Every structure is written in C-alpha cells, then in structure tokens.
Amino acid sequence: MKTGGVLAAFLMAATIALVVVGTLWPVPSALAYAGGEHLLQSSSTPEGAVTSLGEAIRARAWDKAYSSLANKAQFTESQFELDLTGYYPSLLTYATVDHFDVRPIHSTDSEADFQIKLYWSTVVGLSSISRDLHVTKAGGQWQVEWPIEKQPVVPPQVIPVNYLRWDVIYRGAGEDWGTQDVEAPHVRIVDMHPVQRADGVMILGELLNEDVVPAYVSVTATLLGKNQAAIATEGSADKISHLLLPKQVTPFLIQFPDRTLSGVTGIRMTPFSNLISASADPVIEIDNQHLNPAPDASLNGQLINQSGQIVNVAHVLGTFYDKSGQLVWVADRYVNTALLPQTPVPFDIRIPEDLARSVNSERTIVATYSEGGAL
Amino acid sequence: MKPQHALLICGLLVAAQWLPAQNPRLQAPQSIAAGDGFSIQCGGSGKASLYILGINQVLKREIDLGQTVSFAPGALHNAGHYLVILKSSDSLDKSELDVTAAKSPSDLSFLAKPSRLSVGIRDGITGAVYVFDSYQNLITTPVPVTFQLSNPAGASQTRLVQTRNGAAFTSMDSTQQQGADKFVARAGDVASTRIVGQVPGDPCGIKMAAKPSGQQVRLETEPLRDCSGNAVPDGTIVTFTETYQGAQTTVDVPLKRGIAQVDMPAHNGAMLSAASGVVLGNQIRWEGQ
Numbered sequence: 001m002k003t004g005g006v007l008a009a010f011l012m013a014a015t016i017a018l019v020v021v022g023t024l025w026p027v028p029s030a031l032a033y034a035g036g037e038h039l040l041q042s043s044s045t046p047e048g049a050v051t052s053l054g055e056a057i058r059a060r061a062w063d064k065a066y067s068s069l070a071n072k073a074q075f076t077e078s079q080f081e082l083d084l085t086g087y088y089p090s091l092l093t094y095a096t097v098d099h100f101d102v103r104p105i106h107s108t109d110s111e112a113d114f115q116i117k118l119y120w121s122t123v124v125g126l127s128s129i130s131r132d133l134h135v136t137k138a139g140g141q142w143q144v145e146w147p148i149e150k151q152p153v154v155p156p157q158v159i160p161v162n163y164l165r166w167d168v169i170y171r172g173a174g175e176d177w178g179t180q181d182v183e184a185p186h187v188r189i190v191d192m193h194p195v196q197r198a199d200g201v202m203i204l205g206e207l208l209n210e211d212v213v214p215a216y217v218s219v220t221a222t223l224l225g226k227n228q229a230a231i232a233t234e235g236s237a238d239k240i241s242h243l244l245l246p247k248q249v250t251p252f253l254i255q256f257p258d259r260t261l262s263g264v265t266g267i268r269m270t271p272f273s274n275l276i277s278a279s280a281d282p283v284i285e286i287d288n289q290h291l292n293p294a295p296d297a298s299l300n301g302q303l304i305n306q307s308g309q310i311v312n313v314a315h316v317l318g319t320f321y322d323k324s325g326q327l328v329w330v331a332d333r334y335v336n337t338a339l340l341p342q343t344p345v346p347f348d349i350r351i352p353e354d355l356a357r358s359v360n361s362e363r364t365i366v367a368t369y370s371e372g373g374a375l
Numbered sequence: 376m377k378p379q380h381a382l383l384i385c386g387l388l389v390a391a392q393w394l395p396a397q398n399p400r401l402q403a404p405q406s407i408a409a410g411d412g413f414s415i416q417c418g419g420s421g422k423a424s425l426y427i428l429g430i431n432q433v434l435k436r437e438i439d440l441g442q443t444v445s446f447a448p449g450a451l452h453n454a455g456h457y458l459v460i461l462k463s464s465d466s467l468d469k470s471e472l473d474v475t476a477a478k479s480p481s482d483l484s485f486l487a488k489p490s491r492l493s494v495g496i497r498d499g500i501t502g503a504v505y506v507f508d509s510y511q512n513l514i515t516t517p518v519p520v521t522f523q524l525s526n527p528a529g530a531s532q533t534r535l536v537q538t539r540n541g542a543a544f545t546s547m548d549s550t551q552q553q554g555a556d557k558f559v560a561r562a563g564d565v566a567s568t569r570i571v572g573q574v575p576g577d578p579c580g581i582k583m584a585a586k587p588s589g590q591q592v593r594l595e596t597e598p599l600r601d602c603s604g605n606a607v608p609d610g611t612i613v614t615f616t617e618t619y620q621g622a623q624t625t626v627d628v629p630l631k632r633g634i635a636q637v638d639m640p641a642h643n644g645a646m647l648s649a650a651s652g653v654v655l656g657n658q659i660r661w662e663g664q
Contacts, residue, residue, distance in 0.1 A: 247652035286624065289624065
C-alpha cells in the first residue's frame with residue numbers, strides 16, 4: 001500500500017515535469033500544428049522568409065502567412081487563402097500541406113527568386129502545386145511577394161444544357177422470380193498488355209462500353225500460376241474512369257506490387273459493369289495536348305469545361321501507344337482546381353523515362369466529379 | 376404441429392414400412408390430380424383414425440369404419456407421393472396415393488434473356504418457361520408452349536415447343552429493326568410477356584463535316600446509323616480529334632438528336648477526325664475554307 005502511494009506520487013511528479021519541459025522547449029512540429037509563434041523562421045535570409053511562409057501555409061496559419069507578405073496590399077487574406085485552397089470546392093479544399101520544397105532560382109543583395117513546391121495530402125494521394133516567388137529586402141528583413149492568381153471570372157450568361165440523362169428502375173423485391181431485371185451494360189476489354197516494372201507487374205488495358213446505356217465499370221485481374229492456381233488478384237482501383245457513356249473507352253491500370261511475371265502462366269481478366277444513373281453532361285474539351293520527350297517526359301495540355309456546370313474534381317487518364325499502336329503505358333493525374341465553364345485549366349501527366357522513348361501517340365480522357373453528382 | 380403429434384406421425388411412418396402397400400380394408404385411389412376431391416373406402420367396424428401423410432401436408436380424420444370418407448376439392452393440393460394410414464385400436468393398415476399436378480396450366484414462370492441486345496444477332500434471345508398448375512405444382516406431363524417474338528412493326532417469329540419435365544426453352548434471332556419487342560410465352564389459356572429491347576449496333580460509318588464558326592471550326596457529324604439503318608441512340612459518345620503541329624485536342628461529345636457537334640480551335644493545316652467506340656470516321660484537313 002505504501003509502495004503504491006510512492007509510485008503514484010512519482011508518476012504525478014514526472015507528468016508535471018514533462019508538461020513543464022514541453023511548454024518551455026516545444027518540438028517545432030507540435031508548435032506548427034498548435035499555430036505557435038515560433039514556427040516562423042527568421043526572415044533575415046531570403047530562404048528563411050520563403051521557408052517561414054511555407055511553414056505558415058502548412059500550419060494553415062493564414063493570418064501569419066498573409067501578414068508576412070510584401071504585397072498584401074494587392075489582395076485580402078481571404079483571397080490569399082482561397083488562392084491556395086480553391087475558390088470553388090476542389091481536391092485541395094479538404095487537404096493539408098504535407099511538406100514543401102524550396103528551390104533557389106536567382107539571388108542578389110536586395111532581391112531573390114525562389115520556387116516553392118507545396119505537396120498537399122489529398123484523398124487521392126499527394127498532389128503538388130508550385131509557385132515562383134519573388135523575395136525583396138526591406139528594412140533588414142526579407143519579405144515574399146505572393147503571386148496571387150485572382151479568381152477567374154465567368155461572365156454572367158445562360159448556358160442551355162439539354163444532354164441526355166439516364167435513370168434506372170430495377171425490379172421490385174416482390175415480383176415473380178422469373179421477372180426480368182434491367183440488363184447490365186455490355187462492356188468489353190479491347191486491349192490488354194502485361195508489363196514487368198521494377199515495382200511489380202502492371203496490367204494495362206482498355207475497356208469499351210459497347211452498349212447504349214451508361215455503365216459503372218471496373219476491372220479485376222488475377223495472376224495464374226501452375227495448374228491455373230490463382231497467385232494474386234488486384235483491381236483497377238482509381239486507375240480507370242468508372243463512368244463509361246455508350247461507346248466510350250477508358251484505359252485501366254492494375255498494379256501487382258512486388259510481383260514478377262516469371263511463374264505467371266496466365267492472367268484472368270474480369271470486367272465488371274453495372275447500370276448507373278448518369279448524365280451526358282459535362283463535356284470536357286482536352287485542348288492542346290503535347291507529348292514532351294525525355295528527360296522529364298510528360299503529356300500536358302489544358303481542360304476546358306464546355307458545359308455550364310462547375311466540375312469540382314477532374315481526373316485525367318492518358319493512354320500511350322508506340323508506333324505500331326501497341327499500348328505501352330497508362331498514367332493519370334488529378335487536377336487540383338475546379339473547372340469553371342469555358343475556363344482552361346492546365347494538366348500535366350508524367351511518363352516514365354524508360355518508356356517515353358517508345359511513346360508515339362496518346363489518347364486522353366477525363367473523368368469528372370461535381371458536387372451532388374457522381375463520377 | 377404439437378410435439379406429440381409429430382412423434383405419432385413418425386411412429387406411424389416407421390410402422391407403415393412393414394405393412395403391405397394395399398389392404399382390402401383401405402380402398403384409396405392410386406392417383407388424383409392436385410386439388411381434386413376424392414374418397415377413401417374404409418372397411419370394418421368401430422372407430423379409427425385416418426392419416427394422409429405427404430411431404431408438405433398431413434390430413435387426419437376421426438372416422439367410423441365401414442364408411443366412405445370424402446375429401447372436398449382442394450383438400451390435397453401439393454403434388455407428391457402420400458401415405459394413407461388407417462389406425463384403429465387393433466390394427467394398422469396402409470395404402471399409397473399419388474397427387475399429380477393438374478393438367479391445365481395456370482401459371483408460367485418465363486425467363487427471357489437478355490432484356491436488351493443489339494439488332495441482328497442470331498439466336499441472341501433465349502426464353503425458358505416453367506409451367507405450373509393453379510396450386511403452383513410443376514406440370515411434368517408434356518404441355519405445348521408457344522413462344523412468339525414480335526416487333527412494333529408487326530413482324531413476328533413463332534416457335535412451338537413441348538415441355539419436358541415441366542420446362543420448355545427456345546432461342547430466337549434479334550431482328551434488324553430497333554425497338555421494344557414483345558416476347559410472349561403461351562401455354563393453354565395462360566400467357567406471360569416480357570419486353571426485349573433491341574438496340575442499334577455500332578455506327579456503320581461516321582461522316583463528319585467542318586465549317587467555320589467565328590474564330591473556331593465547327594465539326595458536325597451526319598446522323599449516325601448502324602448497318603441496318605437504325606439511328607444510333609442519343610448519348611452515344613463520338614470522339615473528335617484535332618491534330619496540329621504535334622499537338623492534339625480531343626473532345627468526347629454525346630450524340631444529341633442523332634448528331635454530334637463541337638467547336639474546336641481553327642488551325643490551317645490541322646487534321647480533324649471522329650470516332651465512336653471502335654468505328655472510325657472520315658478525316659478532314661482544315662484549310663480555313
């Protein structure tokens with residue numbers, strides 16, 4: 001009994017001591033999340049000023065970040081915040097900055113240029129945006145000029161939209177067992193190609209909705225070994241456009257991490273399709289697509305929303321072919337910002353360097369998500 | 376059913392195994408149609424219990440021996456094999472009775488697949504019918520079933536099939552004309568109808584025209600039709616592609632009122648093309664005309 005009392009007193013004293021130590025000498029990360037004063041690094045160097053701004057953005061300390069800017073007279077704090085998180089709900093609206101990189105571009109005694117790359121932690125993984133920052137020295141302190149991107153303005157107008165919409169009524173629970181139900185859409189895999197990569201086996205392919213109704217689709221692949229025994233099964237996850245309108249084609253990519261093709265005697269592909277209520281709207285134009293060669297091989301272009309509805313999240317999927325038309329790679333990229341009507345938004349899809357030389361042509365599609373709608 | 380009754384029935388069933396199949400004291404019909412009335416002659420004198428035991432149904436009557444026991448129509452309605460047991464204080468007699476499905480069909484379960492398919496597919500539509508009497512017993516004796524597939528224009532295909540073990544099936548071709556076809560299965564006075572949607576196939580070709588539209592070029596297809604002349608339905612995606620100096624612009628446009636239309640950047644020398652699914656259309660080299 002006496003020993004227990006001593007132990008309790010010891011634990012209480014240790015807890016108080018740790019609280020005091022944590023308060024007097026907090027770790028920087030804890031401070032950053034607490035929005036503490038000490039998260040801002042010294043602005044006595046241009047790099048320190050940029051890093052300090054990055055830390056404030058990461059901590060979502062918008063007032064501190066805004067007050068540190070040299071050109072804050074040009075915009076409000078609210079505009080600064082919306083410039084980063086989106087004027088309309090988008091992928092970044094509910095995301096936080098995971099980390100950031102600062103790269104010097106140019107520097108003199110009184111001014112400097114940097115590039116800051118912010119890596120946002122979103123529901124679909126890391127998404128990066130980069131901004132070129134001009135830093136100036138005033139009164140012994142360096143301050144960042146934020147390159148504000150003002151809210152795009154869509155002129156007031158009426159855009160008539162009369163594209164088709166499909167609704168589905170399934171059979172009722174009380175009907176006779178022989179009563180037919182609505183038929184699932186007929187889909188077909190029109191291309192399939194396994195690839196061995198350093199990080200595993202990839203199954204590339206294309207899926208066609210050959211029906212006259214919209215389809216919710218996905219694809220599953222099973223690697224087969226000796227005696228047709230299943231080795232592993234994986235699905236296309238989000239490396240596919242799940243909504244296929246009639247006669248539309250989507251690429252898909254199925255990843256088998258840490259697997260090799262040796263020992264695989266066959267691959268069983270299982271396409272899945274289901275009827276889904278859908279609209280033929282919005283229509284997205286994929287404009288000015290360019291294949292950029294290695295190094296830094298990529299496909300870039302811009303998306304133009306031709307409809308009147310705001311697209312909150314756009315998912316761009318690129319299919320890459322060699323000279324003979326053989327499928328060589330499938331890559332995708334989510335666009336950070338919402339697509340406003342008739343407002344171009346750039347996109348950029350990376351292509352692996354070793355495959356870039358064999359890429360001769362491409363085909364790009366866009367899957368869209370709008371608030372209150374479906375993919 | 377009370378536990379003591381179940382125990383009694385089990386005991387009767389076990390005891391009946393050792394009894395002769397027919398007994399002069401117990402005169403039951405060998406076979407009746409489901410739902411028909413019938414009677415059983417029970418010889419002797421005194422009181423007895425008459426049991427009729429089947430898979431889904433048990434009847435019990437307290438009777439005076441030496442009389443004919445009548446059962447009203449509908450008393451036995453589940454098809455199957457029944458045991459008839461007469462139990463008196465000093466004897467146990469057994470007979471057997473088959474209840475067969477009624478001869479006349481009263482209900483059809485009709486499975487038609489698929490509910491939607493492209494025009495012009497040979498044996499693309501299958502229909503299977505199970506024939507039941509009014510008590511939902513499968514009629515296992517042969518019954519003629521007529522399958523008829525008719526399109527809105529009035530053309531029809533007909534097949535006459537006899538059921539085997541209660542089922543009949545057939546396959547039919549989808550027609551060349553799109554529309555909601557009626558697929559009817561008929562047995563006697565009973566019919567069941569399903570709708571089979573026959574939809575256009577792939578476009579037979581895509582013909583596209585280009586004309587200036589302000590600062591852009593307007594691409595527009597002619598009305599798309601399949602190789603049977605059916606209009607390809609609205610909502611079908613047509614992909615327009617413009618290639619100019621190594622850059623490419625694509626738009627997936629759904630058909631609206633039979634045509635697809637889009638405005639794209641106007642570049643002299645640009646190659647313009649259209650495709651839908653696996654079908655390619657014509658190519659146009661835009662020269663600003």
